[in-house]
Amino acid sequence: MNLLAWLIAEHAVAHDDSSFSVTRAGINELFAENFPAVVRLFLVARLQLHADEIEKLHELNGRISLEGGKEIATFSSPIAVNATDPPQPNYFWHMVGQVQLLLPQAGVYIIEGRVDEDLQLPLMYLHARTRSAT
Numbered sequence: 001m002n003l004l005a006w007l008i009a010e011h012a013v014a015h016d017d018s019s020f021s022v023t024r025a026g027i028n029e030l031f032a033e034n035f036p037a038v039v040r041l042f043l044v045a046r047l048q049l050h051a052d053e054i055e056k057l058h059e060l061n062g063r064i065s066l067e068g069g070k071e072i073a074t075f076s077s078p079i080a081v082n083a084t085d086p087p088q089p090n091y092f093w094h095m096v097g098q099v100q101l102l103l104p105q106a107g108v109y110i111i112e113g114r115v116d117e118d119l120q121l122p123l124m125y126l127h128a129r130t131r132s133a134t
Contacts, residue, residue, distance in 0.1 A: 001047055001048070001049050001050070001053055001058075001115065001118065001119055002047065002048040003045070003046075003047060003119065003121060003122075004046040004047065004048055004092075005044060005045065005046040005094075006044070006045050006046075006113065006121050006122060006124070007022070007025050007026055007027075007043075007044050007124070008025075008026070008027040008028070008041055008042070008043060008044075008111070008124055008126060009022045009023060009024055009025040009026075009027060009041070009042045009043075009044055010023050010024035010025075010027060010041070010042070011023040011024070011042055012025075012042040012044050012096040012098075013096065014094065014096040018092055018094070020044065020046075020094055020096050022042075022044060025044070027041065027126070028124070028125055028126060028127060029126070029127045029128075029129065030126065030127070030128055030129070031128075031129050031130070031131040032103070032106075032128065032129075032130065032131060033130070033131055034130065035103060035104065035105045035106055035128070035130065036102055036103060036104045036105070037102075037103050037128070038100060038101070038102055038103075039100070039101050039103060039128075040098065040099070040100045040101075041098075041099055041101070041126075042096060042097065042098050042099070043062075043075070043095070043096075043097045043099060043111070044094065044095065044096055044097075045060060045094060045095045045113065045121070046092065046093070046094040046095075047079065047092070047093045047094070047115065048090050048091070048092055049079075049081055049090065049091045049092070049093060050089065050090060050091075051083075051087055051088065051089055051090070051091065053091075054081040054082075054083060054091050057078060057079070057080055058078070058079035058080075058115055058116050059076060059077070059078055059079060059115070059116060060076065060077045060079055060095060060113060060114070060115050061074070061075070061076045061113070061114055062074065062075050062076075062111065062112055062113035062114065062121075063075075063111075063112050064099070064101065064109055064110070064111050064112075065109065065110050065112070066104070066105070066107055066108070066109055066110075067107060067108040067109070067110060070104075072101060072102070072103070072104075072109065073099065073101055075097060075099065077095045077097060079093050079095075079115065080093075081093050103128050105128075106128050106129055106130050107127075107128060108125055108126070108127055108128075109125070109126040109127075109128060110123055110124070110125060110126075111123070111124040111125075111126065
């Protein structure tokens with residue numbers, strides 16, 4: 001199993017042909033007038049699975065926490081891929097998940113993800129700041 005994409009976006013849409021569209025991908029900083037603040041973001045993951053890996057149901061699990069460990073949210077998504085006829089050597093799966101978060105304070109938020117016990121996704125950092133008046 002290989003990770004092909006793992007990102008934060010302003011908006012994302014999954015399509016029927018196993019593709020997805022993403023707007024403003026790669027967000028790692030956001031601004032709010034004050035805190036606590038409600039934000040809406042999209043998490044996008046894309047995996048490549050080998051033919052022998054699709055026979056088993058997999059699961060992506062994750063959590064969003066404030067730097068220092070205070071958990072803000074968790075998420076989970078089953079990973080199920082249907083075999084094709086004729087069989088393919090590789091299959092692809094993606095998750096486009098909308099999350100609405102209540103960020104209690106300015107600071108650094110960490111987004112963690114793991115597929116089963118096998119694949120630890122890279123940590124993503126989201127810096128939440130107060131918008132300064134100009």
